[in-house]
Amino acid sequence: MTSQGPISATDLVRPRRHGWGDVAARTSMAAIAERLRVLGGFESCAIEVLRGDGMLEFVAIATDNPVTRSERDGTGSPLSAMYPALDQGVVTGALRFLRAEDMTREAFENLAPYSVFPDIARHEDRSRWHREDMLIAEVRDDEDRLRGLIYLDNPLDGKRPSAADLVELDRVIRPALHLALVQIEREEFAQRIRISSATRAVVRSASPSADLRELLSTMREEFREPFRAHGIWIATLDSFDGELIIPFAPGSGFDLSYGVRAAMRAAMTDAWARQEVLIIDSERVWGDDVLDEHYRDSLTPHVTERGLREVVLVPVGAGATALGMLAVARDADGPRWTDDESSAALDVAHDLGRAILNAQANEREHAVMDQLREVGDHRRSLIDLVARELQNPLALVAGHLELLDAMELPEDARRSVVPMIRNTARLTSLAQDLALVSRLADSTGAVSEATLDLAELAAEAVEAVRPMAAHRDVRIVQTVVGTCHVHGHPLELSRCIGGLLDNAVKFSHLGGTVEVELRGDDQQVELSVRDHGIGISSTDQGRLFGEFFRSDDPAALSRSGYGLGLTIARQVAVRHGGTITVESARGAGATFRLVVPQAAPESLTTTW
Structure with missing residues (x-):
């Protein structure tokens, strides 16, 4: 079976131990390994689970040798070390039997640094079990994805299994293989549900108007329980440029130097690209060799001094962009962080990244x-x-x-x-x-209100503009339908109506007609001013009420004006709780409509 051997090799890829499953999950796997050992008639049985980071980890070892169990349990190796061996041997159902003499040099060299061999004397009898023989059962899910490997080593009868033996063994161990798969998937599902369901609900319910500081503060408090954390800290990468203290709890902050901050920022960016987490424990920094090599002594003491088991650094981002870091601290007596938790935390990190982007966009806005x-x-x-x-x-x-x-x-x-x-x-x-x-x-200024007859104001405005209309031979016709009482400022409303009339006369053709109509009902009063002049293009209509707007139309430019009349009309309408709109097309005249609320009957005793 593959495992950590006594060989000292600088090229070893050695992942963090006990990265898969909690105590209950590993206990269940240990029972499955023991059952397989007994059913198959072997001295030892070991189960490796393929973690999300591509590493195989021993999660259960059934053997009568407690030293082997304690030394190998929780150790891991890269799946790539097994690739050559998994392409060789005799396949019978889920089993693969690879005899020592059939193993290629490449396969042996890949396996050797991670292997341990049973204490069997070497011999030349091809019918007997050799210490380098391998009998592997592959655990695959319904989509034929490899989820784990089970090793059966050193048969009790000392013999190599025959073809018939392999067929029977495959039949016997099938139920146990299924149990192993169920346990692997259950552990993955349980961790994802525990973390994702709680944290995602918090992230997705975050107020879109919340600022970044408020968002991160809320997440920090809400994430503690689902992450089973002593403390939670969330920061954007921008904060790494200034003073950075990771405040997991009162009096337990990590005060980090500039060099450490810069290295952590680079490490988080790289971790997001690889979709992996970093873990700081009392011994080293897992997941980033540069951070471990140069800053281990600056980071690991914080874990030990504060009585923590580990600090997990989860990169946060959106798309291909790293945005920040979610740090999870666990007490020394708390549960060990597992690989399935890493997968769930990275899922949450995507949601959190989008929430951070929204908050940053909101702040910029x-x-x-x-x-x-x-x-x-x-x-x-x-x-x-x-x-x-x-x-x-x-x-x-x-x-x-x-x-x-x-x-x-x-x-x-x-x-x-x-x-x-x-x-x-x-x-x-x-x-x-x-x-x-x-x-x-000035939106803070109040409107000095009186109860007014808008029809009377319109009539006065018509009289005021008649000299200009007469000069252009423009006829003005006014009609009134219904009651037109409103609350408002008389001078402002007069200026509004006067501006609309001035515009209508100015842009009418010589000898044209301007129609002024007022209609009142129980809810509102509508005043419309219609001319049959040069009209307004659709492009100009979008900018018509802006300050100092003057059309580029040569026909409009020939008329005098400063571009303030319609601006004033719009402002007056808004201040009086109303609206002003325009309907027009170039060459087809224009109709402006002012709509304001009708005054309540009981207020009509007041006039201006």
């Missing part, structure tokens, strides 16, 4: 939103400053221009004063709009 808010606040402050600084000098200029206009001036001087008055009025209107945009954008 919040950071961007904070930056945008800061930019928005700065822009509003700048606009407000410009508006205030413009209004005072413009008022002074306008006042002096009015005085000049009232004087007896030569005709050439009057031709200069008139456009100055007109453009000063435009600049004054711009300054007022800028101030209003800044005030409306």
Whole structure:
């Protein structure tokens, strides 16, 4: 049977001992090995289980030699060492019998470092059992995957089995082979269920809005029980760049130097690529030769000094990217970490990795939103400053221009004063709009409400825009259906309606018509302003309500404006709990709809 031999070889691949199964599982396997030894009539029977890391581990050895059992139990070897032997010999059902003289040199050299031979004198009798003979039963699952190997060694009668003996032995041991498979699969299933069901539920129920610190803190507490841990610690790889203390419990942190942190970060990245865990116990670091060779003395004392059995480092990631580490500490009297737990923990690490990505994306989104808010606040402050600084000098200029206009001036001087008055009025209107945009954008400001008749406000706005409409020979028609009472700020709503009308007249064709319609019901009041002018392209509609938006359409650019009217209209609508929408197509006019809540009947005694 293959096992650890007394040979000292630098090329040995020696995995951590007792990596498979808890005490109950190994006890069950020991009973199966003893049953096989008795049924087959052999001096010894050993069972190796193929672990998830590709290593074979002795999980049960039935023999009358207690020294052999204690020395070999829990030891392991790479499956690759068995490959040449598993391609040779006589196959009978699940059994493979390989005689010593038929074993190739390659097979023997692969097996020798991991083998132990029974104490049998060498002889030339081909009918008798030789110390290098191998009788192996393969344990395979329903998908024909190799799950374990069973070795029967040194028959009690001292003879090699004949073909008939192998057929009978295969029949006799079949039930025991099935029991071994059941135990292997049960242990794998039990560990996965214990860890995965509890931890995955926690990970998947994590709030998508939780920040990273909150997420990791929650996981740390919730993972302790399913992992049967003394302490849990979770960190992203970014945290390895700064001071790193692994706080498994109060007063039991691992304070790691920069060199150790850098090495652990590299080890976790490599472990994620290999989908393997690292284990630190009192003797060494398992799973990463570089970390063990250079930093064993920096890591293993922490385990011993804190009374721990081991610390398991599970890489965490998403896709091909390593993101962090899940560290599990177990007490000295706690259960030993098993390979099946590694598989389950890696499954959880994928879910945890996705949760970390979501949390990091959420943090980045919040950071961007904070930056945008800061930019928005700065822009509003700048606009407000410009508006205030413009209004005072413009008022002074306008006042002096009015005085000049009232004087007896030569005709050439009057031709200069008139456009100055007109453009000063435009600049004054711009300054007022800028101030209003800044005030409306302040979400903390309350709306000064009164109960208003929106139809009356619309009628006043129509009258205010009639001079401009008359100049373009545009006819305005207003209709009202139902009651149109709303709660709101009269000046803001008037500016909103005025902006919509101004837009409609401005972009109408000469001699066109603008239709203003108000409809009120028990729930809401709808005001629509429709023109039959140049229309708005679908591309422009998506940006129409943005500050200072001006269309690239040459027909639109020929009309004056600063791109603030519709911005103000949208802000007023939102502040009043309403909406404003547009329906249009290039060359087909446009219809703007303002919808705001209808005022409750009992509030109609208040007017502005």
